[in-house]
Amino acid sequence: MSRTETAPRSESSIPVFDGHNDTLLRLWADPTGQAAEFFFAGGAGGHIDAASAKAGGLAGGLFAIFPPSPRDQSLSDAMRIAPYDLPLPAPLTQSGAASDTVAMAAILFRLEARSKGALRVCRTVAAIEAAMAAGALATVLHIEGAEAIDADLAMLDVLHAAGLRSLGPVWSRPNWFGHGVPMRYPSSPDTGDGLTEAGRRLVRRCNELRILVDLSHLNEAGFGDVARLSDAPLVATHSNAHAICPVSRNLTDRQLAVIRDSGGLVGLNFATAFLRPDGQMDEDTGLDVMVRHLDHLLEHLGEGGVALGSDFDGAMIPRGIGSAAGLPALLDVMLGAGYGRELVERIAWRNWLDVLRRTWGG
Structure with missing residues (x-):
């Protein structure tokens, strides 16, 4: 790791490209129906809007579409006291997930149209670089939990044509592609079966289309299946080190070695329950523990394999960061x-x- 005794202390000119947020879900789920209208004008709330992104140097990132499961209690609240083993939500229907996915994608495209160039949906790295150079927010369409995609993968082709460039086959609940890890502390990620045959077809087709396959939320067996099938760098957009915080969502050193050997990457998740050694969601979490995870990831992945994957608008993050x-x-x-x-x-x-x-080429 490159360390210096006299590191510069001014971060103002360093932009951030973030590997994961749930801002589209927040805008879609806002009970007033007005959050998207205020994204550029202020008052949208949450972790990311145009003003907070500009203030924090957030230059872009992967904007997730997450078809939610009905639940009575937020996961953050349920994870305040460890140990915990939260029941998995019931699987979604394809039709319901597809409807929610299209609605959230439409929010992103409408934000782009309304932005007058201040927000761009990017489909290539060149487009991301151009957006960053112009001071525009460079967004990439990502799906977390692929229930909207039918087993024949017709919807995948449609979504790719619309701009989908990154996909997590599962969230924690099971679907027809595979099995995610439960929200469980303490626990290893070895929690059940891996990809189904449909899941294996999904990974192969993502490789053909050059869609990034996100390992976050996959259990250990599913992780291994993707590693054996994929010809692309292995990427976990928002995960941390299991050696520091032994929650099921985090990656073991063995998994980190597999990612390293593929030339892949892990984005540091800001969710406090995945940072703290005690596994608890608590806003009063010091930023020093984030450096502990970064140090561990750098040791096991190298300097080219570590990035940020905040989980903004999807989790309780340290109070010292607060928002973008x-x-x-x-x-x-x-x-x-x-x-x-x-x-x-x-x-x-x-x-x-x-x-x-x-991953994408070019």
């Missing part, structure tokens, strides 16, 4: 910990663009 506007606080802690500016830039955005280029 607080990203400079994390960069400052990294610089203060002795990370050289070049390494901070790689983690903040360059590594994401590198792995997307290797």
